[in-house]
Amino acid sequence: MTATLPAAFADRLTRILPADRLDGVLASFAAVKDVAFRINTLKAQPDAVLAGLRAAGLNPRPVAWSPLAWVVDAAAKRALTETPAFYQGEIYIQNLASQLAPLALAPQPGEMVLDLAAAPGGKTCQMAALMGNQGWLSAVEPVRDRYFRLKHNLDQQGVSIAHCYQKDGRAVGALTPERFDRVLLDAPCSSEARFDLNDPDSMAHWSPGKVREVAHKQKRLLLSAIHALKPGGVLVYSTCSFAPEENECIVHAALHKLGDAVEVTPVDIPVLHQPGLTEWDGKMLNPQLAHSVRVLPDSLVDGFYLTRLVKQRSTQ
Structure with missing residues (x-):
C-alpha cells in the first residue's frame, strides 16, 4: 500500500x-525512478564503459545535458551493480x-x-x-x-x-x-x-x-x-x-x-x-x-x- x-x-x-x-x-x-550513474573519467573512457555495459545486457540511455550522465531502468539496478564497471570504479551511481x-x-x-x-x-x-x-x-x-x-x-x-x-x-x-x-x-x-x-x-x-x-x-x-x-x-x-x-x-x-x-x-x-x-x-x-x-x-x-x-x- x-x-x-x-x-x-x-x-x-x-x-x-x-x-x-x-x-x-x-x-x-x-514514481519508480530510473537509476542514474556517472561515468568516471579517472578510470575509463565513456565509449569503453558503455560497450561493456551493453555487453552485459544493459541498455544505458544518455542524459541530454551531460555526456557522462546515463540512466538505466530501475529494474536493472542490481544488474548494474554486478558489472565489472561498477566493481572497478568506472561508474558511480548518482x-x-x-x-x-x-x-x-x-x-x-x-x-x-x-x-x-x-x-x-x-x-x-x-x-x-x-x-x-x-x-x-x-x-x-x-x-x-x-x-x-x-x-x-x-x-x-x-x-x-x-x-x-x-x-x-x-x-x-x-x-x-x-x-x-x-x-x-x-x-x-x-x-x-x-x-x-x-x-x-x-x-x-x-x-x-x-x-x-x-x-x-x-x-x-x-x-x-x-x-x-x-x-x-x-x-x-x-x-x-x-x-x-x-x-x-x-x-x-x-x-x-x-x-x-x-x-x-x-x-x-x-x-x-x-x-x-x-x-x-x-x-x-x-x-x-x-x-x-x-x-x-x-x-x-x-x-x-x-x-x-x-x-x-x-x-x-
Whole structure:
C-alpha cells in the first residue's frame, strides 16, 4: 500500500512551489525512478564503459545535458551493480540532481578545493574528475563510519588528489581561513527530496522540528565555508530539501551577517527549476536569492536547492 506524505510537509509545498507545478512534484514522490550513474573519467573512457555495459545486457540511455550522465531502468539496478564497471570504479551511481552541484561549482585543474560535507563522496569524486586529478581537494566528514566510507569510495574511484579529514565542518573556516579557490557545501539536511511514497521509512523521521534543528547547523556550516574561501573564490551551497528554512533563509542569514563580502550570482541549471524565494512566512529575504534555484523533481530528477556565491572581499 502506498504511503502518504506528512500532512505538514504537503501543506508547506503548496506555499513553496508554483501552483502549476505542484501536481507534477507530488506525483514524483510516487514514481519508480530510473537509476542514474556517472561515468568516471579517472578510470575509463565513456565509449569503453558503455560497450561493456551493453555487453552485459544493459541498455544505458544518455542524459541530454551531460555526456557522462546515463540512466538505466530501475529494474536493472542490481544488474548494474554486478558489472565489472561498477566493481572497478568506472561508474558511480548518482542521482542527476546530485551531479548538478559540482557542475555549478566548476572546479579547475590545479585549484585548491574544499568539500565541506563530503560523505559518501559522489560529488567529491565528480570534482576530482572535473579537475583531472590535478590540484588539492580537501574532503571533510565528522562521522566516523561515513568518513571511512568516503575514503573507500575515493580510493575505489581512483581519486589521488583528495585529503580526507574527520572533522566538524563548522570549525574548518577558522582553521583554514581564506585558503580555498572553491568550496562545495552540500549541507546535511532533512532530506525531503528523498521522500518515497513506496518507502514509508523515508519519511519517518521528518518533522518541522527536524527542519529547524538542521537549519541551525547549516547556518554555522555556511559561515565556516565562506571563511575558508579566498576573496574572489566561488562557493556552492546546496541541499536535497525543499524547506526555505534550510535553503534561502540560510543564505539570507549569511548575507545579512557579512554584507557585501559575498554575492549570490546566477547559475545555469539544465533541468526544470524555479527561482529562489525572496519571501517566506511573511519575512522578506535578500532579493539576490532570486538567483538561487530550486530544482523541481520529476520521474527522473530529485528535488534540489542550489545557490552560487562569489566572495567579493576578505571576511577576516
